[in-house]
Amino acid sequence: MATQVEQTEKVLDDPVWQNYLNDIGQRIVSVSDRKDINYHFKVIDSDQLNAFAAPGGYIYFYTGILKEIGNEAELAAVMAHEISHVVSRHGIKRMQAALGVQVAYALVFGSDGTSDAVNTAIGVGMGLTFAGYSRSNEREADMFGLHYMVLAGYHPRGAVTMFQKLAELGGSGLSSYEQLVSSHPDTQERITRAKAYVTENRATIGKLSFGSKKYQQMKARLK
Numbered sequence: 001m002a003t004q005v006e007q008t009e010k011v012l013d014d015p016v017w018q019n020y021l022n023d024i025g026q027r028i029v030s031v032s033d034r035k036d037i038n039y040h041f042k043v044i045d046s047d048q049l050n051a052f053a054a055p056g057g058y059i060y061f062y063t064g065i066l067k068e069i070g071n072e073a074e075l076a077a078v079m080a081h082e083i084s085h086v087v088s089r090h091g092i093k094r095m096q097a098a099l100g101v102q103v104a105y106a107l108v109f110g111s112d113g114t115s116d117a118v119n120t121a122i123g124v125g126m127g128l129t130f131a132g133y134s135r136s137n138e139r140e141a142d143m144f145g146l147h148y149m150v151l152a153g154y155h156p157r158g159a160v161t162m163f164q165k166l167a168e169l170g171g172s173g174l175s176s177y178e179q180l181v182s183s184h185p186d187t188q189e190r191i192t193r194a195k196a197y198v199t200e201n202r203a204t205i206g207k208l209s210f211g212s213k214k215y216q217q218m219k220a221r222l223k
């Protein structure tokens with residue numbers, strides 16, 4: 001799957017950015033409930049406003065969305081949400097349902113593309129990767145995401161401002177983040193839930209970081 005993604009998309013040629021994204025990803029993985037797989041974090045050089053998890057532990061961020069993000073906590077919010085989809089096996093379950101267990105596994109965990117069944121499945125799998133998740137999967141990923149970002153030391157207010165930003169971008173017709181648009185009722189709901197999380201945990205989150213300065217330095221490299 002990752003091979004197919006990287007054949008059609010251009011990986012950003014900047015090791016500093018690739019290492020930075022990997023550091024944040026690994027920091028969140030280290031507090032997650034699923035550390036038994038190898039995660040790979042990559043920046044794709046494209047103006048699309050998107051980030052997504054491909055089955056097998058591959059998580060991609062487009063430079064388009066990185067340019068909209070304002071601090072490390074916002075990046076961590078999107079990252080923790082994507083890692084939560086992997087932890088909860090949302091992608092692989094969806095693929096198994098559509099393709100059958102055997103083909104789904106061949107597709108995700110390595111195939112050299114020799115089998116016809118796998119070749120056919122690659123097309124279906126790619127479609128599913130971009131098709132968006134169910135509402136309950138999204139809600140679950142938001143909930144775990146908030147929890148993980150806090151455990152990793154990021155202020156959960158980053159999730160509130162990030163979701164608000166995505167809602168605004170959706171209103172402009174630009175948002176493609178996991179196929180979410182602002183007209184989707186869940187967009188307002190997820191903002192409300194993230195705000196409630198911040199309020200409920202007010203006593204313990206005061207010292208968590210936003211990482212604004214570091215992120216602005218990194219963002220300057222994307223120009």
Ligand SMILES: [Zn+2]
Nearest residue numbers: 133138141178
């Ligand atoms: Zn999602």
